[in-house]
Amino acid sequence: MAQGTKRVMLAGVGGQGILLASRILCAGLIKAGYDVKSSEVHGMAQRGGSVVTQLSYGERVYSPLVGAGAVDLLITLEKLEALRYVHFLKRNGALLMNAREIPSLPVLTGAVDYPQDIEERLSKYPISLHTIDADGAADKLGNLRVMNVVLLGAMVKLAGLEGLVDWPSIVAEAVKPAYRQVNLKAFAAGASLV
């Protein structure tokens, strides 16, 4: 397992379930024996604002926080947030983007338009871009809220971490029993999308 520290960042909109996704990921990486540090933002930023968590894992990790230009894998639960944080990626880093658009306040009030060229702009960066419809997959499972776990499933596959631990049991442990089945399906659905 000896290798350099990997840095992951999740970005989305308050209420999209970003903390749960990041905590499940942490739990799996810890189970696999990694040193893990993660950083969350609580408070003011949660009132529907843009929300970010970061997570680093490796043999020995010191900093929970990662600066711009140093993230290996960026997962965004919303498209505008991908554009907002893409500069956090390293050259050749990977961006896993949920194709969901959520208007922010200036868009809601008509002050600015939601950018229509996000994919096109992102394709010009020296990164690998993976766009999936996690909301669509969650909707098919009958529960929009598991969108975060769909993305998590896709992320684990993309990062080559599937074989690391028994992810279904980690996911099952992290959610309420009543929602176990749907979350497990969501995780599997996510993996099949990348």
Added chain:
Amino acid sequence: MQKIILSGNEAVAQGAFEAGAGLGIGYPGTPSTEIIEVLEKKAGPQCAWSINEKVALEQAYGACVTGLRSLVTMKHVGVNVAADPLFTFAYMGVNGGLVIVTADDPGMHSSQNEQDNRWYALHAKAPMLEPSNSRECRDFTALAFDLSERYDVPFFLRMVTRVCHSRSLVEIDPEKAYQRQIRAYERNVPKFVTLPAHARARRIILEENLTKLSKDAEAAAKANVMEITDRDAGIITSGAGYNYVKEAFGDRYSVLKLGLIYPLNQGIIQDFARRVKKIYVVEELDPYLEFNVRAMGIECEGKKHISPFFELNPQAVAVSLEKAGLEPLEELDPAAKEPAAGVPARPPILCAGCPHRAFFYLARKEKVTVVGDIGCYTLGAAPPLDGIDVSACMGGGYSIALGMSINPPQGKKIFGVVGDSTFYHSGITGAIDSIFNKRAFVPVVLDNRITAMTGRQQNPGAGRTLSGEDTFMQEPERIFMAVGYDRVLEINAFDLKGIRDAIREAKEAKDRVALVIKSPCRLIKGVEKGPLMDVDKGACSKCKSCLRLGCPAISLGDEGYPVIEPLTCAGCGVCGQLCKKEAIQVNDEEVSG
């Protein structure tokens, strides 16, 4: 033993529990809030939310006088509120240990300033430990209680957002039972009654204790770490700064990590300076360590290279010190040099159905000069509501307004607006001053029955304590009447016409009028949605007035018609009352379906 992942805040609670604290108390404030919430759930210490930081610290002190170990928590600006007793408690010393958590917020994620509270330790002569990860949060909390008792002085634990809200592994013994630590109470008037003659004697004792603590080799060994890996360059750092230095440079340069940052152990710093030729100091915000190291006559470079404001991170530290000639472990190779341009902002926003929305909408429409305060309702300042002229600090919503009423813009009455938690925290004093000094001022309470901004903590208007027990439920109306107001207008927060009439009435009134705008926060459990609203395109004139509410459920759709998103709408009905064309109506399908 078991390895678990804990946030810094959870780890402080764990440390206080293991140290046998008898009391955990505080006033909510990001990023400190979870400490008390988590501690309350660990059956053991008594826990409470106080009405403000001064009252919290004084209660913690009282409990410590009786022999309990007490933990008191607050955000950085809370220490300003608690500062008066703090300075004197340092002279008086403790009985049971007293640990004060100050949670600073470099980068101002959720705060109005980024003051560096390390100076408080130096200024108040209260020793300070600074952890850098969750394991140290646990260990330093326990250490702070021990040292507080050994050196007879209140102890600070200084946290920052990235320590409070970062999660890392901690080894704990899940079987460890709670064992309350209690010391006997003995009446001791020269110690606990600060007559000037007593205080002068205590002043000398305090100085002696601080000197002893600064030379305590065992304490230093627990708190400070010296890593000599290079003779040419070394970095002095502490707290979060240490994480960034190690991530950026690994073992490439020597590092002195200071955990006890007041009083500094001069011996270890001198030792480091003897072993390493060139010294850099890496610290967030102010040059606190740099000043102190320089004052010892040791040459060092810090703020010459490192930003004096906002947060640091490993890459920022690497880039700054690379310019000074150090070599980071990794060369930064970013996907882009700059953030993407022209990305619409995503500011925080009042929830759909928030009871604060209608008031600010109307205050703006009625052209009222509003002094706001700190809470969810500060978001009433953001466009499109744009309903606040001035807002600075808790309680300022009233007191700053009183000052403005002495020279009122356009000769108009000033409205001061605070939330219920803020009213009890420090609004009441301004309300009384207004009566005393006969100001042309209207106090308003946006009473949502909870401390919403920080995650819904109980306050005196909630009718319940932190542990969920029933308690007396305060009513702002009764308090206003008791302190001399003639009338209190109570209005439902979703009654647009009612609020408008009340604002007009209060503006013109010759007697003393206060306003209480009432409705619980949307996010309190059990608060139900109203009937969802929908736009009738046939009746809509596309005037866009409803967009001025800044409700996240309403957006501008195709052909210029507003659209209400049914999954987001909370059915507060405000948009329906606002629409002159009566084009926004209860969505019949949703109701019947």
